[in-house]
Amino acid sequence: MKVLKLVTRNAFRRKLRTFLTILGLALAVMAFGLIRTFINAWYAGARAAAPDRLITRHAVSIIFELPLAYREQLLKIDGVEDVTHASWFGGYYVDPKNFFANFAMDHANWFDIYPEFIVPPDQLEDFNKERNAAIIGQGLADRFGWKLGDKIPLIGTIYPGDWDFVVRGIYTGRDESTDETLFLFRFDYLDERMKVESPDRAGQTGWYALKISDPNRSAQISRAVDSRFDNSWAETRTETEKEFQMSFIQMSSAIILGLRIMSYLIIGVILLVLANTMAMTARERVSENAFMRTLGFEGYHLTGLILGESLFIAFLGGLVGIGLLTLVAGVASEALSQFFPGFQPDRMTYLYSFGAAVIVGVLAAVFPVSRALRIKIVDGLRVVD
């Protein structure tokens, strides 16, 4: 107990310095946690993926489309319960900078296969009645202030021209990770217009989503699907929804790696701040430490005192840091939910952030301890500051 008291007293001997150190640590711990949370949010799409859904797309790349006629053939494959499909529309609202995902989907059964999108039944009924109806996510509605009945014009990039939609439904996510930023509209609206404007582009869809009876058989069913279309002009590639999502995330793997490196560098910044403080402390206490040793305190006592002080400061910094993290992430998650879902620190992030602070606490003590142990008592007493 006495030792603990000595450690805390020592830590607060220079109040301003200790306060600043804790502040620096806390800021860095928070930044570390935020970077990790940001990386995790990137994977939200893969986390939200359902195990009982497969995605079938064109084998060459996602920019090529598959014939609508594949639907019937997919339904015949053993283990496939239901099939829906969608096409990436890639339109923008007023300015290309206003990015949000918008795609045309088969309204007949899309929401049966994606039950995590919750649409009020009366809105779904309205949506099914009107060809140019759209259902949008709550986050997207908040971002642009769109309400039911609003007319939304999108400018087509892949499908040229102006396209007018009416918001007939606003969905909410069932899970934390459900994306609430999508703009969904009826595939038949797209296809009918293509039949008139460029007939060779009609009758094609971007990808199929397959609901399968048994997630354990997903690999087998995927192979069955792809071999069904082998050597046809539009060969397919089928994979679980998670793999499909991951393939998009991996496209930016260099950025994610960069962010991870940043998160380690910031631990370096914390280390430098705390090591600086501990080095100063060591410098100031050379004679004091020598004096303690003449009183009979051993090396391990000094080690304990210095390490204890370093850990104590690191501990406080870590605590304040994860407090700040919770605070800032809460605000950020509110602000960012309109753009991407899942910006919420998880348990591991808290653990790692705090763990980083503790490790730094140990490392920062290494130099002062070795210095305190190395110096001869006589030399220590001789030092005049």
Next chain:
Amino acid sequence: MIPTSYSIRNIINYKITSTLTILGIGLVVFVFCASMMLTNGLAETLVASGSDGNVTVIRQASQTEVQSIINYEQARIISAFPEIARDDNGLPMFTNEIHVLITLKKLESGDEGNVVVRGVTDKSMPLRPMIRIIEGRMWENAGSEIIVGRSLAERFENCKIGERIRFGARDWTVVGIFDAEGSGNESEIWCDVEQAGDAFRRPVYSSLTFRMADSSQFEAVKAKIEDDRRLPLEVLWEKDYYARQSEAFSTFIGIVGIALSISFGLGAVVGAMITMYAAVANRTKEIGTLRALGFRRLNILLSFMFEALVISLSGGVIGIAGAFFLRFVRVSTTNWGTFSEVAFNFEISAGIVAAAIIFALLMGILGGFLPAVRASRMKIVESFRAV
């Protein structure tokens, strides 16, 4: 004025503390530089894909070549424009190209990337003088042979000479590797435009590129195309077209980079503050002496500020020096503007160095000001009494 050597000797005297503080600031400046070099590298690589005097035509609102569609009739009308430069044989410097994406696996990670396949004509290469074949040859059998950009060949499976890539229901043999002086074209696969149209069943072009005979005619040509109701097309300088493709990515990295730099910077400022407060506290008696010798409060303030700035500037120099080595790091990632893989290097510029130095000095000012004020406000008598 208190001699500047006083400040500098003090920094040297407190070796460990100074080193740690300088390293902290150096790390922050490094991060700051890295994010700016990343966006700069991408922008320079893409802009280098454009040549002076070249004009790119894509469909209105399509943003990129991948999404653009130009029919044969539209291409024919534009190819007959008299404003287009002629080559030695009197043929227009004009090309119509097909631009599609295929998925290939990366050698290193096995991850997939979207790769551009560009169907080209015999004018495509003369229009882009930086491109030349450095290994192998041009295709002879246009129906089954392709050439591959150098940085693509280095990073992706099946892209070496003699290897085969399957797309459009046939196998294509790589017969040549081309260099494009590090520009974005080096991340592309080239094949014959007619064959690409067949293989991908695209009876349309994606983009047109031509050389202006006289650059000053650009606005006139642009107006001529955009006023023609048969031509719902967008006309841009090739350089501007490529610059626009880096915008989405650059904006994102820019925001993340600034957010990181600020949070890292706050940590470093706190570190500098700790150091400077300690410097003031350790030298209480010296400060009193200086005051007693007749130096004014402002002299003391400036002296400590100078010390803080020397520390932060040293950190800045170290950070920039470290970042300089990043130039040898090659990054390959999806450019969100085009949804395709592009390889580029971290690229430093005078502007980035200047911004980094200003950023370092700013950290010095923020970290040094309060301690310097404290030093300047010490009372002479009390400072001598300090233990």
